[in-house]
Amino acid sequence: MYNVLMFVDSGVDDSFALMYALLHPQINLVGVVSGYGNITKEQSVMNTAYLLKLAGREDIPIIAGVAGPLSGEISTYYPEIHGEEGLGPIRPPADLKNVKIFDVNKIIEIVNQYSGNLIIVGVGRLTDLALPFIIYGKDALKDVTAFYLMGGAFLVPGNVTSEAEANFYADPIAAYTVVEKAKNIFLHPLNITNKAIITPEVIDFLAENSPSPFKPLIKPAFDYYFAAYQKLVPGIKGAPIHDVVPLIALTNPNLVKYIPRRVRVEQFGNARGKSSADFRPKPDAEPVDSLDNIGMEADIQKFVINFMEIFLRAAPHKKKES
Numbered sequence: 001m002y003n004v005l006m007f008v009d010s011g012v013d014d015s016f017a018l019m020y021a022l023l024h025p026q027i028n029l030v031g032v033v034s035g036y037g038n039i040t041k042e043q044s045v046m047n048t049a050y051l052l053k054l055a056g057r058e059d060i061p062i063i064a065g066v067a068g069p070l071s072g073e074i075s076t077y078y079p080e081i082h083g084e085e086g087l088g089p090i091r092p093p094a095d096l097k098n099v100k101i102f103d104v105n106k107i108i109e110i111v112n113q114y115s116g117n118l119i120i121v122g123v124g125r126l127t128d129l130a131l132p133f134i135i136y137g138k139d140a141l142k143d144v145t146a147f148y149l150m151g152g153a154f155l156v157p158g159n160v161t162s163e164a165e166a167n168f169y170a171d172p173i174a175a176y177t178v179v180e181k182a183k184n185i186f187l188h189p190l191n192i193t194n195k196a197i198i199t200p201e202v203i204d205f206l207a208e209n210s211p212s213p214f215k216p217l218i219k220p221a222f223d224y225y226f227a228a229y230q231k232l233v234p235g236i237k238g239a240p241i242h243d244v245v246p247l248i249a250l251t252n253p254n255l256v257k258y259i260p261r262r263v264r265v266e267q268f269g270n271a272r273g274k275s276s277a278d279f280r281p282k283p284d285a286e287p288v289d290s291l292d293n294i295g296m297e298a299d300i301q302k303f304v305i306n307f308m309e310i311f312l313r314a315a316p317h318k319k320k321e322s
Helices: 013-021 041-055 103-111 127-138 166-170 172-181 200-209 216-234 240-251 302-310
Strands: 002-008 029-034 063-064 117-123 147-148 185-188 258-262 292-298
Touching: 002 013, 002 103, 002 240, 013 029, 013 041, 013 216, 013 240, 013 302, 029 041, 029 103, 029 240, 041 063, 103 127, 103 240, 117 240, 127 172, 147 240, 166 172, 185 240, 185 258, 200 216, 200 302, 240 292, 240 302
Parallel strands: 002 029, 002 117, 029 063, 117 147, 147 185, 185 292
Antiparallel strands: 258 292
């Protein structure tokens, strides 16, 4: 059983990742940090609350993330990809009221509660994950077992600029902080997540056969997202569900092949958000605890099969005790 604290910004692929975590029998979701990114912080929190309500898991604490990057810049949102509310055409019901929200201190409480037995999965902007290091110091998350993150691009183009991936580009100061201070990072960059394609045929099958409480959301959310990708990448046969990759990699240890290298993130200038590492056969020596595990290859067939298997589960599992 994996105790997982998720960091999301509740766009379409973040939402599929959250649904996956709620359905997976080996994942004990102990909290969700929901902040800005693909949509506003407020919309993100409502989407998270909606999915937890559908799952019957309103016992899982929701931690409100921040409204924008550490630089204080105005955030850019992507309604053309994720919809105005982050779930394509779907809007959370207006009667979502009295949702209990925790502040950043809850992150430390959860880390202490599951000390030495907690995985952080971050699939959104890295601002919220950087905050504990900034507020509480470099050892704030030292008792986290591992960090499974979606972000970066190595030896492939970025998806915001020619060099930068969206999560790193949106807050490069936070991305730099996390890769410098967090230990035992497993990074899932565009190299592999761009290949994590789910086709309309798979979605149609799930929309017809999934017994999960998320069944009504699966097709409309995906179809909106896929339509956007058809404009971005003409001829694409499906849509990459980037943010499910870290979770499937966590629960299927042989899915991704990693290379240990020290990751660096450009914080400023024309290369902001660019992630880089030394991929020479004999890279410069770095302290072992500064190395990150960069995902370079993934078994995409296994990814698709596992995605289908989990979404064909009948219902989210109930609360597990630590």
